[in-house]
Amino acid sequence: MVTIRPTRVDSPDAHGLLEEYFALRAANFPGGGYRVNMPPSDAFTADGDAFVVLYDGEEPAGCGGIRRITDGPAGPRWEVKHLYVCDAGRGRGWGRRILEDLERRAAEAGAAEVVLDTHHSLDAAGALYARSGYVAIEPYNDNANATRWYGKTL
Numbered sequence: 001m002v003t004i005r006p007t008r009v010d011s012p013d014a015h016g017l018l019e020e021y022f023a024l025r026a027a028n029f030p031g032g033g034y035r036v037n038m039p040p041s042d043a044f045t046a047d048g049d050a051f052v053v054l055y056d057g058e059e060p061a062g063c064g065g066i067r068r069i070t071d072g073p074a075g076p077r078w079e080v081k082h083l084y085v086c087d088a089g090r091g092r093g094w095g096r097r098i099l100e101d102l103e104r105r106a107a108e109a110g111a112a113e114v115v116l117d118t119h120h121s122l123d124a125a126g127a128l129y130a131r132s133g134y135v136a137i138e139p140y141n142d143n144a145n146a147t148r149w150y151g152k153t154l
Contacts, residue, residue: 002056002094004101009051010041013060017053021063021084025145030121035144039082043067048078048109054085054098061089066102066114072140074153075112083116083125095128107154114154117146 007014018038026034044051044065054062062085069079080102085094106114115137118125126148134150141149 002054002061002097004052004054004098006050007053008041008045009039009043009065011053013053013055014051014063017060017063017084017086018082020086021082028121029119029145039065044081048106048111050102050105051082052098052101052105054089054094056089061086062094062098064098064102066106068109068111069115069140072113072115072151076110077113077115078106078109078111080114080116090124095125096132099128099132103152103154111154113151115140115149115151117141117143117149119145120147 022036022038026036044067046068049065049067051065052063053060064083065081066078067081069077071077080099083095083098085098103114116129118129129150132152134152137149137151139149
């Protein structure tokens with residue numbers, strides 16, 4: 001059974017998934033130079049923020065977070081961060097499940113808009129965001145690893 005549970009970003013399950021994600025991105029980043037930014041233990045702890053882990057049974061298989069950032073044109077805005085599904089979970093709709101869970105949490109916290117950044121080399125991620133109603137927006141941050149920015153009004 002697949003479940004999604006909120007957790008601290010520094011929990012062993014979340015930390016293990018993030019290490020796997022960052023290693024994979026560093027190994028496959030075009031031209032090298034991927035900057036690893038392990039979130040600090042107090043990340044995703046502000047009111048309305050959340051970090052979740054998707055479990056396949058009791059096995060951690062995916063993760064993602066949502067955090068409040070500066071308001072945007074539509075009003076209160078949250079950012080999706082570190083959306084990741086392990087190799088064995090790809091193609092099973094788990095990324096969409098995590099994304100929908102994060103959007104729900106943001107909406108419950110008062111978000112008018114959800115945004116995210118990604119890299120153009122992540123084709124599956126871009127396709128997930130497009131299927132989920134995200135549209136291209138102007139950059140809202142200076143993330144050196146990002147080449148595309150997306151937003152969705154809730």
